[in-house]
Amino acid sequence: MSDVVTMDKIVALSKRRGFVFPTSEIYGGLGSTYDYGPYGVALRRNVKDAWWHAMVIERDDIVGLDSAILQHPRTWEASGHLESFTDPLVDCRACGQRFRADQLEDNRCPQKPSVHPGEGPNCDLTEARQFNLMLETSLGPVRDEGSIVYLRPETAQGIFANFKNVLQTSRRKPPFGIAQIGKSFRNEITTKQFIFRTREFEQMEMEFFVPPPDAEKWFLYWLDARERWYLELGLSEDHLRLRPHDPDELSHYSTGTSDIEYLFPTGWQELEGIANRGDYDLRQHAQYSGEKLEYFDQATGERYVPYVVEPAAGVDRCMLAFLVDAYDEDEQEGEKRTVLRLHPRLAPVKAAILPLVRKDGQPELAHEVHDLLRPLMLTEYDEGGSIGRRYRRQDEIGTPWAVTIDHQSLEDRTVTVRDRDSLAQDRVAIDALPGFLQDRLTGKE
Ligand code: GAP
Helix, strand or coil, X not given: CCCCCCHHHHHHHHHHCCCEEECCHHHCCCCCCEEECHHHHHHHHHHHHHHHHHHHHCCCCEEECCCCCECCCHHHHHHCHHHHCEEEEEEECCCCCEEEHHHHHHCCCCCCCCCCCCCCCCCCECCCEEEECCEEEECCCCCCHHHEXXXXXXXXXXXXXXXXXXXXXXXXXXXXXXXXXXXXXXXCCCCECCCCECCEEEEEEEEEEECHHHHHHHHHHHHHHHHHHHXXXXXXXXXXXXXXXXHHHCCCCCCEEEEEEEEECCEEEEEEEEEEEECHHHHHHHHHHCCCCCEXXXXXXXXXXXXXXXXXXXXXXXXXXXXXXXXXXXXXXXEEEEEECCCCCCCCCCEEEEECCCCCCHHHHHHHHHHHHCCCCCEEECCCCCHHHHHHHHHHHCCCEEEEECHHXXXXXXXXXXXXXXXXXXXXXXXXXXXHHHHHHCCCC
């Protein structure tokens, strides 16, 4: 993260360049929900692909799942969410606003912003009451008590409910994991900081089932593996830290949790949680469903309920951290430049194809180059405006390479490749261009 970045700049760039838009903007917005524009979708997809690659594709001991957002309501009784997934809420009788009772210090009184809620002359806060964060809807044509279902507040429970199915069909045995990426919903009392905390968001969660005596070893393993993932994708080491939860912070299911925290412009905050969930979830679901959720080792005759180690990350929050860390401003040829120094694997567009002029056969050759690269990576053809302006536009969305077709290209079938960060220009034969870019994308060069 450069020292010039602020959350306001990230919000402005996201809107200006089509990464993130406020939901239902034409109707005045819908409290803290967001839509992802063309470059936002591409960045999110790359974040999810990088996670899926590291968790599923590159490993033999983890398989994937995509469970439904709507689960049987008993799921949430068993998981403890109906009873315990709550935040303490206070209302102010004077201004009608609601606040989290444990976060009054982080909020401002709407009537007197120089003080916290409860400290203004008219503030009149109610006693705190527990507010359940699950969002409800109803299933079927009749809306009554029996039709209530919940939008899942975490993807994890769909994994526990499918433990037996996956164990039987995937021929795995502990230690093994089930990974899932999908939407979750929480009726957060206070949403804040852009896409950091929203009511609809996407999670990347993996439940790793292990023999109970090995749980601590795997917990430490996943702390390290997950931190390395962020570093390999370019987050600065100085902006990441591990923070173990205090006992009074632990979720109802956890016997130990550490957060990977990122230094956002607003301070250190959770990026991902890694929890030792013990056998809580499988035992609860076994009790509520009557199914045996355990592992039987035929070789040893041993039967046990595995413990679970869970790395749980948020796609939106990761995207925000990557944007913040990549944001930079510098000066090129006397002009201020905003540049996103995203890791090439995450960059929405990998290469921009730019004919120097819109004549002399350059656009035709540029289209040929574009068609050559298109099957390999997301590319963008742009012939509008001066070459300097086109470079700036690509720098602002984090495109690592700009491929320029000039008059020499027509003579010897070479192009120049400009590097976003070093600004070095290499002359490369068109035939060698796919390999040249692929090597850089996969880190071989
Ligand atoms: N299954 C465990 C679990 O859900 P969590 O710490 O509540 O744990 C995991 O959530 C991750 O999901 C968080 O570290 C964060 O990245 C993301 N997350 C949670 N609530 C969120 C929200 N309201 N908005 C955006 N991301 C959220």
